[in-house]
Amino acid sequence: MQISKKCSIAIHCLVFINEYGRQRKVTSELLSLSTGCNPVIIRNILSSLKKAGIVAVPPGTGGATIEPPLEEISLYQICRAVEPDAISKLIGIHSSASLLCPVGRNIGRVLGNAYQTVQEDLADSLKRISLQNIVDEYHAVLAQAE
Amino acid sequence: MQISKKCSIAIHCLVFINEYGRQRKVTSELLSLSTGCNPVIIRNILSSLKKAGIVAVPPGTGGATIEPPLEEISLYQICRAVEPDAISKLIGIHSSASLLCPVGRNIGRVLGNAYQTVQEDLADSLKRISLQNIVDEYHAVLAQAE
DNA sequence: TGTGATGTAAAATTTAGAATTACATCTTCG
DNA sequence: CGAAGATGTAATTCTAAATTTTACATCACA
Numbered sequence: 237m238q239i240s241k242k243c244s245i246a247i248h249c250l251v252f253i254n255e256y257g258r259q260r261k262v263t264s265e266l267l268s269l270s271t272g273c274n275p276v277i278i279r280n281i282l283s284s285l286k287k288a289g290i291v292a293v294p295p296g297t298g299g300a301t302i303e304p305p306l307e308e309i310s311l312y313q314i315c316r317a318v319e320p321d322a323i324s325k326l327i328g329i330h331s332s333a334s335l336l337c338p339v340g341r342n343i344g345r346v347l348g349n350a351y352q353t354v355q356e357d358l359a360d361s362l363k364r365i366s367l368q369n370i371v372d373e374y375h376a377v378l379a380q381a382e
Numbered sequence: 383m384q385i386s387k388k389c390s391i392a393i394h395c396l397v398f399i400n401e402y403g404r405q406r407k408v409t410s411e412l413l414s415l416s417t418g419c420n421p422v423i424i425r426n427i428l429s430s431l432k433k434a435g436i437v438a439v440p441p442g443t444g445g446a447t448i449e450p451p452l453e454e455i456s457l458y459q460i461c462r463a464v465e466p467d468a469i470s471k472l473i474g475i476h477s478s479a480s481l482l483c484p485v486g487r488n489i490g491r492v493l494g495n496a497y498q499t500v501q502e503d504l505a506d507s508l509k510r511i512s513l514q515n516i517v518d519e520y521h522a523v524l525a526q527a528e
Numbered sequence: 529t530g531t532g533a534t535g536t537a538a539a540a541t542t543t544a545g546a547a548t549t550a551c552a553t554c555t556t557c558g
Numbered sequence: 559c560g561a562a563g564a565t566g567t568a569a570t571t572c573t574a575a576a577t578t579t580t581a582c583a584t585c586a587c588a
Contacts, residue, residue: 241474244493252485270486272478296586298533328387332418339398340416346520347390354507361503374492420547442555444564
């Protein structure tokens with residue numbers, strides 16, 4: 237029960253800013269048109285990305301730009317910025333187990349330990365993909381779509 | 383938005399069956415008491431595990447048993463059995479992107495390609511953990527809890 | 529100082545997950 | 559045979575989480 241589409245929307249926004257940010261001012265309004273979701277969601281996402289140092293948004297006047305070089309931005313950072321505990325809550329654990337049963341009393345801890353490895357593997361996997369990779373992929377898909 | 387607690391409940395059931403299945407008949411009623419969730423959910427989960435060849439449930443008389451050796455059952459198999467497309471839908475993709483925008487038109491495919499790698503990594507990670515590992519961990523936690 | 533932006537809180541809506549109800553079916557035992 | 563104790567599953571209801579919307583405060587520049 238966990239990684240929502242916020243992460244995908246964030247990537248969409250970053251690709252868009254990268255493509256068009258030099259030609260025009262990219263506002264949350266514009267991004268909301270391209271992504272098809274509410275401007276408020278965009279603002280929340282940009283706000284999170286800003287706090288993580290991934291984008292800069294000048295106050296008052298608006299218009300987002302990407303801060304670090306694309307190779308240095310990983311999917312992990314994006315995901316982490318937008319949904320801080322998506323990864324730690326990757327696999328849901330039932331909280332209703334009976335304390336009267338030895339299995340019920342301890343299953344939570346057992347699962348937590350086992351899942352931690354998986355979560356670390358997932359984090360590593362996300363760290364290996366950079367925004368640069370995504371942008372390259374975007375251009376490849378774009379070229380092929382003609 | 384994705385891996386539900388069904389997977390955890392399934393593991394709970396399997397550990398329980400492994401611990402007590404030799405002494406008594408483990409019914410869905412009993413498992414529902416230990417897990418704290420509805421007998422129907424347990425039956426659905428056992429039914430999925432049965433189809434995947436992980437447990438056997440004699441018709442009519444009831445009482446679940448584990449089929450293959452514990453080392454041969456991976457978390458991947460369990461997860462797969464219980465929620466066939468949890469992994470392929472690990473990270474949500476927004477479907478509302480505008481077709482009028484080049485980014486919007488192609489972002490779905492771009493994200494799909496990028497996420498596929500992540501999904502494969504996750505699957506590999508889940509394959510590396512066996513039910514035997516979980517049972518060992520359970521006994522370790524049990525010993526430590528005294 | 530008015531306009532076009534962003535930043536957020538709070539409420540409403542939608543959707544997915546989980547629980548419940550209901551009933552069909554199966555096997556063994558009295 | 560037929561009642562009892564199980565599972566199998568469809569259909570419905572309930573609940574919690576995600577998403578969207580509304581509303582309004584704030585900021586910079588012309």
